[in-house]
Amino acid sequence: MARTKNQAQRRDDLITATLQTVGETGLRSVSLADVARRAGLTRGAILYYYDDLDALLLETHRAGVERFCDARDAVIAELPDPRSQLAAAIREGLPSGPDDALMRLLYEFDVLAGTSSAHDEMVEHMFTRQLEIYRRVLRAGIDSGDFSPVIDIEQFALNLVALEDAYGLHIVAGNSLLDVTAAESAMRAAATGLGAPPA
Structure with missing residues (x-):
């Protein structure tokens, strides 16, 4: 149960990081690397939660x-x-x-x-x-x-x-x-x- 809860929290954190990143760079310029930097994660870590x-x-x-x-x-x-x-x-x-x-x-x-x-x-x-x-x-x-x-x-x-x-x-x-x-x-x-x- 704790693992599921942590994964939900991580996904929510990634969404917040994406909202903030797009707010700064614009939708057309955003990349996984940008979001990863904002979230304090690697690009590969994001791909654990989302396909692309x-x-x-x-x-x-x-x-x-x-x-x-x-x-x-x-x-x-x-x-x-x-x-x-x-x-x-x-x-x-x-x-x-x-x-x-x-x-x-x-x-x-x-x-x-x-x-x-x-x-x-x-x-x-x-x-x-x-x-x-x-x-x-x-x-x-x-x-x-x-x-x-x-x-x-x-x-x-x-x-x-x-x-x-x-x-x-x-x-x-x-x-x-x-x-x-x-x-x-x-x-x-x-x-x-x-x-x-x-x-």
Whole structure:
């Protein structure tokens, strides 16, 4: 049992090292040697856990999606009302800034969609979880009487995800014409205009 636990911890450490390495070098430039240096291991030691770099990157993509989505769900779950939850969903869905390593990695992984069915599944999985967050909060707001959407919930959620992704991409790309505050404000305004004012 201890061996299994240690292996799980080592895999988690390798994923963290990969996230950090890609955040610095970019996805196209990352190598097993880079990750090994970051993790304090040899290249051969990494190959004990993963068949090759592609396998490690796929697992890192999967873990990155879960870390982002789980952390966001946890923040929203702590809030008492739909208006606060919507405000948090918008805020937590945006990168913290151009140096947000996890979000940068997730956007970089999007470019692998279409080249790998496994990465396609990860991109779709994250999209599904993004949609479900907004659907859930919007439904709760309608039930509580806080929201009166002027469009269908499915379209509303889809629009919020599209804004989140578009603004997030500009932020991690370092667009000097857009910052996190402006993006959050624009998303809040859009939600309010469509009948669901965040707190």
